[in-house]
Amino acid sequence: MRQLTLTATLEYYDVPQIITATDATGTRYLCTLYAHEADGYRYLGVQISEPRLMAFVGGQLDLRDAYLHPEVADALYTVSVAAEQLMAEPIQTADIDEAMLPEAGYYFDATDLTDDADAQTDTYQLEVPAHDRATFSTLISRMGWHATSIGKKLRKIAAL
Amino acid sequence: MLKPYKIADYISEYKPEWACTMPDGCPPEDVLVAEAHPFFRLAQKADAYTADDFKSYAEADPQRQWGQMLPLAVGLSLIEGEAKARRNLKLPMFRRYQGIIALTLQPADGVEKQTGAHRSHYTWWRTKAFQMSNLNMLTI
Numbered sequence: 001m002r003q004l005t006l007t008a009t010l011e012y013y014d015v016p017q018i019i020t021a022t023d024a025t026g027t028r029y030l031c032t033l034y035a036h037e038a039d040g041y042r043y044l045g046v047q048i049s050e051p052r053l054m055a056f057v058g059g060q061l062d063l064r065d066a067y068l069h070p071e072v073a074d075a076l077y078t079v080s081v082a083a084e085q086l087m088a089e090p091i092q093t094a095d096i097d098e099a100m101l102p103e104a105g106y107y108f109d110a111t112d113l114t115d116d117a118d119a120q121t122d123t124y125q126l127e128v129p130a131h132d133r134a135t136f137s138t139l140i141s142r143m144g145w146h147a148t149s150i151g152k153k154l155r156k157i158a159a160l
Numbered sequence: 161m162l163k164p165y166k167i168a169d170y171i172s173e174y175k176p177e178w179a180c181t182m183p184d185g186c187p188p189e190d191v192l193v194a195e196a197h198p199f200f201r202l203a204q205k206a207d208a209y210t211a212d213d214f215k216s217y218a219e220a221d222p223q224r225q226w227g228q229m230l231p232l233a234v235g236l237s238l239i240e241g242e243a244k245a246r247r248n249l250k251l252p253m254f255r256r257y258q259g260i261i262a263l264t265l266q267p268a269d270g271v272e273k274q275t276g277a278h279r280s281h282y283t284w285w286r287t288k289a290f291q292m293s294n295l296n297m298l299t300i
Contacts, residue, residue, distance in 0.1 A: 009276065011251070012281060015217050015232075017253060063251075102250050
């Protein structure tokens with residue numbers, strides 16, 4: 001069993017329905033509420049990479065697929081939430097009941113986010129080959145992203 | 161229409177009797193007051209709404225330690241837009257739900273505030289003046 005830290009509530013209806021969390025190693029979990037018991041709430045969690053989580057938040061990944069087709073083996077967990085503590089315990093795919101899963105066709109609505117949610121950005125450090133510089137500049141311009149060059153790697157640092 | 165109000169002004173004008181005991185600072189200072197404003201809420205049955213459809217989690221589970229969630233837990237979620245409400249039916253907690261309630265709220269019914277990540281989601285702090293009549297059930 002491992003302790004998780006809540007990072008965001010993505011879908012709220014009476015109580016948080018879809019949340020994200022991280023563990024001590026920084027691994028991300030996408031968690032969907034499936035039951036409330038006397039001792040707390042039960043979420044089905046899946047370990048998820050940042051790009052895949054961004055695909056979900058961007059409305060490009062069916063929530064059900066995130067659980068049925070995880071990126072790695074043994075990625076599923078039951079996450080118990082009680083007294084603001086999140087505890088994750090591994091669960092085998094065979095032990096997952098259909099009632100724990102979302103129906104097919106739930107896509108996160110990224111078009112309806114509040115300004116606060118919209119304002120969230122992610123910062124990446126990329127290494128772009130010099131011959132792709134023009135392509136990269138065009139891409140960030142078209143997407144409305146912001147990029148700052150923080151250095152160049154030279155083939156030879158110095159001729160000794 | 162949703163009209164901005166200070167909660168003190170709302171209380172002074174409508175003298176609400178809240179549906180449950182409100183924690184300190186709840187409802188919040190800045191709220192919205194619905195004047196014949198349409199909202200949607202999920203229902204457990206297809207053809208009839210019940211009192212349980214309007215019971216908050218804090219009312220249903222008063223012994224739970226809600227912590228910082230308490231102000232939202234004493235409220236009820238409302239969705240602006242039928243399609244957005246229908247999408248939630250695909251989530252595990254609502255797969256057994258069979259209906260959608262269309263509500264048209266009036267000022268005496270309570271106060272609302274946009275909460276959560278989506279602009280279409282509101283929390284409704286209900287008063288006892290709200291009557292479960294003249295609500296429409298939508299088939300799903």
